Amino acid sequence: MAASDDELPEVARIAADLIRIDTSNFGGGDARGEREAAEYVGAYLAGLGLDCVYYEPIERRTNVMARVPGRDASKPALVVHGHLDVVPAMAEEWSVDPFAGVIKDGMLWGRGAVDMKNMDAMILTSVADLLRAGEQPERDLVLAFFADEENGGVEGSALVVREHPEWFDGATEAISEVGGYSIPIAGKRAYLLQVGEKALLWIRLVAHGRAGHGSRLHPENAVTRLAEAVAALGRTQWPVRLTDTTRALLSGLADLSGIDADDPDALASAAGPAEAFLRSTFRTTTNPTLLSAGYKHNVIPARAEALIDVRVLPGAEDDVLAQIQQIVGDDIEIEMVVRDIGMETPFTGDLVEAMVGSLARHDPGVPVIPYLLGAGTDNKALSTLGITGYGFAPLRLPDDLDFTGMFHGVDERVPVDSLVFGQRVLTDLLRTY
Template sequence: MTEVAEICSELLRIDTTNDGGGDGPGERRAAEYVAGLLDEVGIEPHVFESAPGRTSLVARVPGDDPDGLLVHGHLDVVPADPAEWRVHPFSGEIADGCVHGRGAVDMKGTLSMTLAWARENARRGARPRRDLVLAFLADEEATGAYGAGHAIERHRDLFEGCTEAISESGGFTWHEGDVRIYPVAVGERGTAWMRLTARGVAGHGSKPAVDNPVAEIARAVARLADHRWPVRLTPEVARLIDELSRALGTPIDVDRLEEEIRRVPRAAALFRGVLRDSANPTMLNAGYKVNVIPGTAEAHVDGRFLPGQRDEFLETVDRLLGPKVTREFVSFEEAVSSPAEGLFDDLTAALLAEDPGGRPVPYVMTGGTDAKWFARIGIRGYGFAPLFLPPDLDYFGMFHGVDERVPVEGLEFGVRVLDRLLSGESTDSTM
């Protein structure tokens, strides 16, 4: 078993489930495991908590250039029901060439690649090309407030000198026929998680309603769910479509995107979720007895907006909700974007060094990561967690899905790519 697979397996056995309720009992055990791996090779870990058990870790590796690069990832995972899985989600079992478990892709596999590279680099006594700050954070699967948020507010000195960052959701193989595409994230849609509240007149369920908040919230939620958001082709997405056209050798017509999505569905999966804003109702809460009209009703909505679309998005939401429904943010983060040059060129070069036939392209993530927190302190973020994947593995389906797993060969490829990027030296090791 290679070191990266062993580390990944061990991390997956630590249940770091984050149910969004403020608890994270496994994060401390995971942080302590990571701290031990780093300390063993002479890398000093700084471990801290934002609340009991909500533990993060940051370590600095001095490099030849003091211009720092932040490599960050999260220790927590979303819940998993063992009854739905073929392999227990917290077994870390290695079978059929894959490491199985909740977090294999999102994102303990990436943490394992970072750790395997850092340990090997330390053992050979090499200095990275630039100062590196390695961050292993709590709470990304909720709002990030207990992890990255706490880190930048209370431990900002640990990130001194960092101007750029890499993290999850980029650098993976995406197959379109015989073409191997490597999307590298240069942006994320903004996040607007909202609590909606309708207030009315409580009363007996058998009598004509004066002002029923349950009906009002239901109508508002239906209007949001039924709304067809207009296409807003941002510069980042326009470039992605252009690069995909070049990679595939066939033009993708931006004036007929709905037809093109059907024509090249695999490639279109990289941009169809970032053509529009979105507002998906996800939770409802109202009432306490079948024969009582309650005085209030609530709903939660997961809103996402493209770079530059915040004001239009919020104005549209307010219009759809109507005057009887109020909204408040559970979490709000601006959309972020970084230039597809500079570090981006280094990221693509590292990929091409390991897969010369690949086609790296910039793309925008539909969801969000801790990159939004670090953008608040001026650190530009890129999605770069390199993995070589077979055509039959549904990468996007692994995120928060059942039977999450990552190929061992994919992890080994990722370590080699990171070595190309961080040390500037090639390696034949599978670490």
């Protein structure tokens, strides 16, 4: 049964409002709604008595920031950030309107419910919890909401940190998306805290041939050459390569599951719906995502191209690119579209202890395990300013919900109760750290 907005906790209402602002980012500068979303966020923060700063380096690609004074000015500031854009949604594939912010079955449905308007709403309402109660956070908070994260941040956070580094004066650490959520492990619950990210390499494969009539014998066909290269790369099984973080993850999985195995994939299978998400963190991934060639059925084109989403363990970028060239062959050109760094931070320190402590106060006795994100966040851009970023969007989730599978997926949804839990944990962290 659907619930009306008036019956919802504020965090769910805010998340639903943001979902209803279509901020689809198609890449290559083709985006919508980011200004409207930033203005919504700015109006909410202004209603809390905060001064907002907007930065729109490209028309309608809007970023917004506000600073919340803390109790202890001697402590470094903490950046709490989110992005306002989402990947597009093909409405015909969904069981609900992806931009209607539907509430049903105790869940909020829509594009951004998982990635990451849920966290945006948690940030806003957690700050509201403190300020409405007449409290201050322990330290200054820099609240930043970026455009263009779903296109690698090249027209969002990357421009903000380059043109307005003063937004982040005094900050040394940051928290954002894709961490702090629960997973089931052999009938037990554990939380994953993100302490690193794989590097991002978005490449274009280009094949050249000779144009001609579609009816003729034609061995120099660019489409055929490209198809062979794409198939070879897409079917490549990259070897396991562990890091300090993934070794710690596997140790935690082994302890909780009781599985005694040297095979990382076998251990990941204990994580239920999160298995595929975790397995991608053990190795390079090279996934074809788009093909483009030709303009008419009976014309053989002279050029064909494909986009490949490559995610690489930190430090392996150049080696992987060389291997990709060997796989696709020397007659295939590789063009770099977006390249961004990988990161890995030890699972230690005051902020890590504070995040673990906040979860423990709201879900006592449940372990927290570090992991390396197979994707990327705007923490990459902040790292260029020396700011160490973590993924901490705390959610206590049902064991049977394939949460990680809904990132960029169909029928994206999050339980309302999970949002309320996350808001409470995040408020606790901002109050005490």
